[in-house]
Amino acid sequence: MSTLGQKTLAVAITQLGVEEIPKNSNAGPAVEKYLKSVGLGKGYAWCMAFVYWCTKEASLQLAIANPLTKTAGVLAMLNFEKDLVVKEPQPGDIFIMDFGKGQGHTGIVEKVDKNIIHTIEGNTNDDGSREGYKVCRRIRSKSTIKAYLRL
Template sequence: MGSDIRERVIDSALQEIGVQEATGNNDGTRVEAYLRYVGLGKGYAWCAAFVSWCYGRAGRPLPRNAWSPALFPMVRRYTAAQIAQGSIRQADLFAIYSSSLRRVDHVGLVRQQKGNWIVTVEGNSSDKVLSKRRPLATIYAFSNWLD
């Protein structure tokens, strides 16, 4: 898969930066569109729905799941060695792990890796779509749905 699809996924995500929930309850016109894409109505956590919607908008049918842990099957995950070698690429997914829930609790898109940091685009972060800078040490897993 060429970089073209990766750029389309990220372009879709970048166009959504600034979208925010209407009342802070996983709602609002755009948020509900992301949730509808994965078969849910308003009121559900939507980070995985957002990622799935971005892939769909770029013409990729998968991933398409509202459950963030489902976006990190072992067959799609990068190994520690691959991560250390700098294999993470634009449009890969990153996971944040919740020790209290004992599972992946948040997912977003990698925009780019810069040294020991990644720049992201993610939904349902502070109730909106935004770009963040996250230290690699805080990332639980990365997955590749394009190769």
């Protein structure tokens, strides 16, 4: 696991339980902090903003440059960062899901167990929605993932 990936995962863990205020608003102090990190205000989907913010915080702690492009777009991030794509995930990697019609979802891999990844995600919920209201742990099948980015 890369040092930046380890630190990004550690930052993400500190955000577990953060929720939108009010629920289902894409707003609230923490959510708006994530969105601001990519240049957006409240009201936008924030799963990629969450990942970007975690990586930015980890980069600051390590005194290195954040390698990610400043975007809230999941599929845009994949297109910008093709050089970071890896085939097999490991903890600290960023996963990318593609639901078609430009809709995606992302989060950070916490653990890999055969064909399953354990993740920490923003803008999800206990049902695994790509438009949820909190930061939480999820379990996903590797077969649902389009790509992984290694920091």
